[in-house]
Amino acid sequence: xxxxxxxxxxxxxxxxxxxxxxxxxxxxxxxxxxxxxxxxxxxxxxxxxxxxxxxxxxxxxxxxxxxxxxxxxxxxxxxxxxxxxxxxxxxxxxxxxxxxxxxxxxxxxxxxxxxxxxxxxxxxxxxxxxxxxxxxxxxxxxxxxxxxxxxxxxxxxxxxxxxxxxxxxxxxxxxxxxxxxxxxxxxxxxxxxxxxxxxxxxxxxxxxxxxxxxxxxxxxxxxxxxxxxxxxxxxxxxxxxxxxxxxxxxxxxxxxxxxxxxxxxxxxxxxxxxxxxxxxxxxxxxxxxxxxxxxxxxxxxxxxxxxxxxxxxxxxxxxxxxxxxxxxxxxxxxxxxxxxxxxxxxxxxxxxxxxxxxxxxxxxxxxxxxxxxxxxxxxxxxxxxxxxxxxxxxxxxxxxxxxxxxxxxxxxxxxxxxxxxxxxxxxxxxxxxxxxxxxxxx
Numbered sequence: 001x002x003x004x005x006x007x008x009x010x011x012x013x014x015x016x017x018x019x020x021x022x023x024x025x026x027x028x029x030x031x032x033x034x035x036x037x038x039x040x041x042x043x044x045x046x047x048x049x050x051x052x053x054x055x056x057x058x059x060x061x062x063x064x065x066x067x068x069x070x071x072x073x074x075x076x077x078x079x080x081x082x083x084x085x086x087x088x089x090x091x092x093x094x095x096x097x098x099x100x101x102x103x104x105x106x107x108x109x110x111x112x113x114x115x116x117x118x119x120x121x122x123x124x125x126x127x128x129x130x131x132x133x134x135x136x137x138x139x140x141x142x143x144x145x146x147x148x149x150x151x152x153x154x155x156x157x158x159x160x161x162x163x164x165x166x167x168x169x170x171x172x173x174x175x176x177x178x179x180x181x182x183x184x185x186x187x188x189x190x191x192x193x194x195x196x197x198x199x200x201x202x203x204x205x206x207x208x209x210x211x212x213x214x215x216x217x218x219x220x221x222x223x224x225x226x227x228x229x230x231x232x233x234x235x236x237x238x239x240x241x242x243x244x245x246x247x248x249x250x251x252x253x254x255x256x257x258x259x260x261x262x263x264x265x266x267x268x269x270x271x272x273x274x275x276x277x278x279x280x281x282x283x284x285x286x287x288x289x290x291x292x293x294x295x296x297x298x299x300x301x302x303x304x305x306x307x308x309x310x311x312x313x314x315x316x317x318x319x320x321x322x323x324x325x326x327x328x329x330x331x332x333x334x335x336x337x338x339x340x341x342x343x344x345x346x347x348x349x350x351x352x353x354x355x356x357x358x359x360x361x362x363x364x365x366x367x368x369x370x371x372x373x374x375x376x377x378x379x380x381x382x383x384x385x386x387x388x389x390x391x392x393x394x395x396x397x398x399x400x401x402x403x404x405x406x407x408x409x410x411x412x413x414x415x416x417x418x419x420x421x422x423x424x425x426x427x428x429x430x431x432x433x434x435x436x437x438x439x440x441x442x
Contacts, residue, residue, distance in 0.1 A: 018150045019136050023129060026157040030128070030167035034121045035114035037168040040096070043112045046120045046170070047093065050079025059246060060253035066260045069246050070205040071172045078119040091115035117170060124166045127174035132157035134181050135348060139355045142317065148355055155351050162344065171341045176205040180212055181348045184324065187216050188317045192227045196234030203235075204242045208345055211327040214304050219320060222311040273336045284336055295334040300327065306435055318356045319435075325349050326431040332424045 045064040052058045053076050065072070086092065093110035136153035140146065156162060166174050179202035186195035195216055202209030213235060220228045246254045273284065273292070284292075307323050328346045332338055 016146060016150070018146075019132075019153050022150065022154045022157055023132060026132065026163070027125065027129065029163055030121070030125045031118075033163070033167040034118045034125070037170075038112055038117040039169045039171070040108045040111065043117055043120065043170050044108045044110065046075055047110075047112050047116055050075050050082065050116075050120075054079050054083045058250075060250050060257050063257075066257045068204045068206065068258055069242050070201065071175060073242075074123050074172075074175070075120065078122065082116050082119050086113075086115055089115055121167060121170050124170065124172050124174045127178040128157060128162065128166050131174065131178045131181055131348060134178070134185065135351055138181075138185050139352070142352075142356065152351050152355055155354075156347060159347070162347065165341050165344055169341070173206065173341045173344050176202045176209055177344060177348060179205060180209050180345070183209070183212055183216070184321070184349070187212075187219065188320060190224070192216075192220055192224070192231040193234045196231040197238060200235040200238035201242075204239055208328070208331065208342070211331065212324055214300070215307065215320060215323045215327065218304060218308050219311055222308065273338075289336055292334050292336045296330060299330045299334065303327070303330065303432070303435070310435060318353075321349055321352050321356065322431050322434055325353060326428065326435065329424050329428045329431065333421075333428060 041064075045062065049059075049062045049065045049072065052061050053072075059069070059072055082091075091113040093112050093116075096108055096111050132153040135156055136149040139152040140149040162174075165171050179198050183195045183198035183202060186192070186198060199209055199212050199216065202212070216231065217228065220231050243254075243258075303323070303326055307319075310319060325346060328349070332342070332346075
């Protein structure tokens with residue numbers, strides 16, 4: 001169906017039963033799993049933070065909440081709903097088992113009940129669904145077939161790793177992923193003010209969205225410089241409006257919480273720095289933490305400088321998408337922390353990358369690397385003891401893990417990180433090679 005010479009994608013979406021069936025299946029899996037599982041520490045942080053808001057109106061009083069405010073604002077109404085309905089449903093957290101403590105979660109005083117786990121995951125699942133729809137429609141607008149759009153939606157929404165992180169684990173990375181994808185789509189459609197707005201909102205959720213802004217600034221400066229100011233205003237405005245009230249109410253706790261991920265020394269699990277675990281080093285010296293930031297800064301300087309030369313009036317979506325992926329891979333390679341959920345950030349852009357280059361024979365085809373990179377991710381969830389919701393007399397599933405000495409999980413993850421790290425290096429190599437070649441062709 002067409003309206004004014006344009007395809008009516010909304011009508012076309014609901015008439016495509018394949019993508020509708022994929023969404024129904026993905027939602028069923030997620031909502032069936034949601035009450036039964038949760039990462040013990042992350043879900044407790046959401047619970048404690050929500051309880052402080054409901055009981056005392058304190059937003060950043062929990063020392064465990066170390067994120068920007070958007071997730072806090074979304075969590076608040078669900079926390080009030082929980083406090084209102086939980087007594088009626090008999091839902092209440094329970095003390096942790098000895099198995100949970102033995103697995104390395106001594107800071108978790110209670111195991112969260114099924115009702116709170118479900119409520120907290122509702123906005124996460126909805127963001128996952130929106131990302132699926134966005135990928136389906138965007139790939140079709142790029143000239144892909146219906147089948148390619150369906151494949152793109154399914155590659156994200158039915159990915160076991162994506163399902164595990166949102167419906168089982170309960171991390172909220174689906175929210176900045178959706179906002180970052182909206183920012184990128186708006187950028188490629190030359191809706192620069194809208195792109196700035198979504199980027200600002202994404203930054204107020206997780207910092208990694210900052211990596212999108214330089215790519216957008218370079219593109220706008222080269223193609224439409226008079227609109228760059230509008231983009232920057234649209235980006236900065238939501239950051240100021242959202243963060244300023246919290247900074248005013250509780251400046252000390254807000255600054256401490258929002259800066260702690262960047263200035264800490266804890267070593268992550270899936271990149272080069274994970275080798276420190278083999279030496280039983282859990283925290284890096286300050287100069288090594290600083291070194292990782294210096295490596296990132298130097299790499300970004302040269303990449304964005306090259307990107308500035310490459311972008312012209314005929315620059316493609318592929319170049320901008322590749323630049324964002326390259327920025328993410330640099331972060332993965334050099335930053336001292338690379339937790340499992342961080343790998344989700346690249347997923348939509350990998351899917352777009354594969355769809356673009358599969359349909360364009362004149363450009364490099366990174367599809368195999370993208371599929372391998374994505375395909376390894378689902379195996380991570382086998383090493384994550386996330387099932388902790390107590391039910392009736394069955395105890396917790398985590399006790400099952402404890403019987404098999406899952407405390408050795410870190411060494412298994414270290415082994416897997418070698419493969420992840422190798423693939424990130426390959427993807428870095430291909431993206432850099434492509435960027436250099438593209439500059440020569442321009």
